Amino acid sequence: MRDYCVRVAGPDDLDEARAVMLDTVYRDFGTGYVPRWHGDIIDLAGAYLTPARHTLLVAVDAADTIVATGALDSRGPLHPPNPAHLAARYPSGTTAQLRRIYTRPAHRRRGLARRLVGELLDFAAADGGYRSVYLHTDPSVEGAEGFWRSLGEVVLDEREERGQSVVHFEVPFDAVRASRVPAGHGTTSSPSTLLTDR
Template sequence: MQDYTIKEATPDDLDTARAVMLDTVYRDFGTGYVPRWHGDIIDLHGAYVAPARHTLLVAADGRDGEVVATAALDSRGPAHPPNPRRVAERYPSGETAQLRRVYVRPEHRRRGLARRLVAALLDFAAADGGYRSVYLHTDPGVTGAEAFWRSMGEVVCDERQESGQQVVHFEISSFRSTAPHREAAPHGLPAELLRSL
């Protein structure tokens, strides 16, 4: 059985992590690099390494140390637009840990790497103490992506049914936050704030 090391990315890992990500957007997504969607890939340090509540994890092949998989988390909730307003309101920035860039090179898939990386991201989010929920979206056209995320979370919005867009939004149901729960309220305002008005 092949051995892998899951770890926080170091400055020495950023170029190879970026290569995994760019290969994925070209090969699996078929879009290539699109700045408005993939700008974080170019500035991995600024997007995930430098901010205290963000992280970039990599899986390194135990044989040669090559980065073969990535996974990131940040505190930015989904923006509206392009995401549906109700999704953006349900997952506000600062309170939402958004999973991003969970990518595994094809020759290293089906070995549990994505699941291990996501588990480590959930541990990171729980240790932060300020996240209420864990959110992500995926392109169901990518082989295996939808089934993988359905095995780990709950669909909160399937845009194929609503707008014809190829995006499915998930919440990771196994995440247990230590942050105080805030009631949902109209217009994304916390219920306790509305009661004080």
């Protein structure tokens, strides 16, 4: 079993973290880089390092190579393109949105996504100003929907209501605490990925 370290990203980590993210949007989503959805990937410092209530985490392997990422910001789902009722339920400022939970294929199913989400939820809880944790995912990405269903509650399935391949979730602040794995130990959790920054 490989050992991993999850830590807050610093300026020296941004190029490697960006590579993990861009590889994911090209390989798993098949969309490639779309500026309106993925602009934060290009400006990781401005999106996650500079704002006090935002964070970017990375998981590194024993060779100190970044193999997974996870981010959180204070922006709720935007309307449009999201439904107005969803934007009203998860307003910016009081909503912690989970983003860029991406793991390189060779490192999936080792508990990294769950560890990253646990750390992000701890960060959101410690902030004190977040009332809810929100995310959306593409259910066509292998393992994504099952992973998020294991942690949160579906609040909107756009396959049913709008004919789009997006599922929106709310995740409780303590969703991962009961199942948290000690550092260096893997689990059989599914890989996780998010769709876009819609």
